[in-house]
Amino acid sequence: MEGFGDAIDGYVDVEDGMARYVLARAEEQFADARAEKRSIDSREEFERRREDVRAAFRSSIGGLPDRMADPSIETTGRLDRTGYAIESVVFESRPDFHVTANCYVPDGRGPHPAVLFLCGHVDDPKADPYNQRACIELARNGFVVLIVDPIAQGERLQYRDPETGEAIVAGGGGVFAHCYAGQKCFYAGANLARYMIHDARCGLDYLEARADVDGDRIGATGSSGGGIQTLYLAALDDRVAAAAPCCSVTTRREWLKTGKRIDAEQSIPAAIPRGIDYDDLLTRMAPRPVCVGAAASDEYFPIEGSREAVDRTRRIYDLYGAGERVNFVVADRPHCSVYELGDGVLEWLCERLGDDEYTSHEDVPIAARTELRCTPAGSVREAYPDERTIDDLIREYVAETTPGGTGSDDGVESDPSGMRDAVIETFDLDREGCELSPRVVERTTVKGLDVERLWFKTERDPDAVVAGVLVSDPRSAADGPAVVLYEGGTEELPARSDDVAALAAEYGAVLVFDPRGVGAVRNREIPIPTWVEDYYGIYGTEFKLAYDALLLGTSLLGMRVYDVIRAAEFLCQETGGDRVSFVGEGTGATHALYAAAAARDVDRVALRDMAPSFAEMATDRNPPFRPELTAFDVVRTCDRERTLAALARRNVAVESGEPSA
Incomplete structure (x- = not known):
């Protein structure tokens, strides 16, 4: 047969x-959300919706972990440079779960404005030359800048063979590890974003506690995945006085039409019917200042959506008489870093938070990767014998939320x-x-x-x-x-004809x-991205459809x-x-069950x-990573x-x- x-x-x-x-x-749900937003004509109406969106967002990521009362904080090194220094810092965001960071400290006692610099998908983000240049420029303009390694990047790699040290899950500057861990989070009823946002909040705690930082002038910025983290953090933590998410803002409608994939921490369950679009995260800040950095030829975040999101945001800010607090910087480039967008974003941060006008510097020395390390071998898992992994945190979450335990x-x-x-x-x-x-x-x-x-x-x-x-x-x-x-469904015929005949006789x-x-x-x-060959692998077609x-x-x-x-x-x-x-x-057995x-x-x-x-x-x-079995809160x-x-x-x-x- x-x-x-x-x-x-x-x-x-x-x-x-x-x-x-x-x-x-x-499209039906996008139309409903557009109509709802267009009907808002007062601050009171907006603020009711804003709190609904905030609550829905927190729920969709599984809530946020409690912050530690007394986390360990270590300064493990210092580089002195002209006009600033770079401190290597390690702090706990959860017990035995360490975050590595570099803190760029300007000369002078302060108190200085500060920026939390959140990194996108780069293998070693603190050492990335463009990230270093952006941090140095801000430091030389009087900012304390904390740049942190995200989970599964830099010194916080998660998936390594304990015997060989070889990567089990790697690639894409952390995206593969994020999607691998993110899949586990989905099953548990959470999102990897909850842990990334929590790390960022702990970064704010660190900056706020420094004697040389003015706690009322702490901003956040980042590009790509770091821009997404900036959006999330600013939406949930009012301590962010100004935010500049870069190469990370569009509309879900424009993005969905491209056929692009989305990373696990960006795939917020029920975001579309709940009306959680990029502009909703931006307007959650109103009337705090916000600057959207965009690349005209961005291959991930369509510029048409970027413009629409900014227009929607500005309309809400106008309800507060604060439309001028929404800034839009567009560079004639493809997807890029904060630094590559040009001076516009850094200049805006100085204008909103700084003490003086922004000054650009030509002589920006780049440190070697080893100079910026916070741990002896560049690995928290080697530096701390009891170091936990993101898997440990997910297991802990499952144990806390599953009645009677698993199994x-x-x-x-x-x-x-x-x-x-x-x-x-x-x-x-x-x-x-x-x-x-x-x-x-x-x-x-x-x-x-x-x-x-x-x-x-x-x-x-x-x-x-x-x-x-x-x-x-x-x-x-x-x-x-x-x-x-x-x-494989009927594609397995005629090879399965004998089995089908036996089943027909039985049933x-x-x-x-x-x-x-x-x-x-x-x-x-x-065929997006073009280098993905596995239909059922990470970023394959089933992955894209499942995350959509x-x-x-x-x-x-x-x-x-x-x-x-x-x-x-x-x-x-x-x-x-x-x-x-x-x-x-x-997979058919799961469907059958x-x-x-x-x-x-x-x-x-x-x-x-x-x-x-x-x-x-x-x-x-x-x-095994099984995108076709992606589901939320099933454990x-x-x-x-x-x-x-x-x-x-x-x-x-x-x-x-x-x-x-």
Whole structure:
């Protein structure tokens, strides 16, 4: 038996099906948010919305950790330069979790204005020449500047083989490690941003405590990922007196249209329906001064969106009579650093926080990487025997937020409908479907089996197209049909014909099914970034679709589980059965498990070669990275063991085993 040819044998073009679906869903919500913002015509209305956005943002990242009452702070070195010095500093942001930083200190007793310099994705950000130059320029203009290594960058690398020292997860100046850790955070109901923002807040604590810093004049700046951190910090911490996020501001609509990926800490669950756009983070500061730095040819943050976000921000600031406090600096460059944007941003910081007019300097000496180290070997994990990792913090978060602990049935309601409700809510399954209108592409008989290749839609406006091969064995007396979910869907035919025939004999009829984006309805490879070759890897097409779904407040996994439930509905209608079974393999086993948990009248579930539980993927040291299984807050609500226990209470038979040959 065969699968499908291109475009479901020429019936419907599905190559951009998932990408179109996501954008269409988002457009409705973007329109609602625009209308809501345009209706705001008073400070009171804005401030009500602002507090709602702030609360939604904090909730979406899992809240923020408590700041330590008495963190350790060490100054481990000092370089004296003309007009300033560079101190090497290490401080704790959590117990046994150290942050490495360089503090650029101008001559004179002060008190000086200060800037927290937040770094983007550079392997060794403190030593980056452009970052050094920006810090030096600010120091020579009278600022104390603290530049910190983000998690998994510089001296804070996280994923290393303990025996060889080789990187287990590396690349992209920290982005791969961020996405790897960020995936674990999603499962736990948090976001890597909570830890990055917390580190930045502790950086503010450090600056505020210095005797030579004026605590009322502390600003923040950074570019790219550092600009995003600046946005987050300024939105949540009112101690930031002025902020200059650079190469990090656009609108979600303009960004989504490009087909770009987003980093884990930037993927805020439900940001689109909750109205958390870039301008909402900017206006959270109102009326504190803000300067948006942008690159006209930025390949990550479209300039059209940058202009629109600034216009929206200025409109809100006008409600305070403070429109002049919104500044916009545009450089004729591609995506770049704060320093490369030119003098505009640094000049603005001097104007808003400094003592004198900005002066540019030509003789800017760059220090060697080893001179800027805060630890002897350039690694906090080597310097501190009890140093914890981001994985340790995530495990701690899971332990604090998961009732009964992971891997147990403690806390599960005795009524199995409670778990069914939890699965429906977690995976966004309570959605409006459409009438099932199956189109049969071909009917044939193969070795005594009746075979129909067909497709239908599970949702309309926007459309969700699915496909399947229905195989019936007229010789079988079984009357409980099954949905069969291979990891590659119908693309695994005809190689799996023997397995399908055996399943048809066992169940009477089986539907080898392709939920949206799988098998015959797989989305085309989205070639951004151009160097990504793995469809299922970090920054691959599945990653992009899964992270876009998170922004919509749903999940790619949940969408597919929904399709599987509709497939079961179709199968019962087609065969006259009143109960259904599921057979899943690999990723399909996860789809089968949660479809069975959410559907009614389920007979049995066979799970072959199932992925690790969400708790395992959140807390193990080196779990597989499975973007197609991206989902938010699943460890706490409906992880595998709890779901299996609920199925047992419903008398649903569960089988597990190895994949069939």
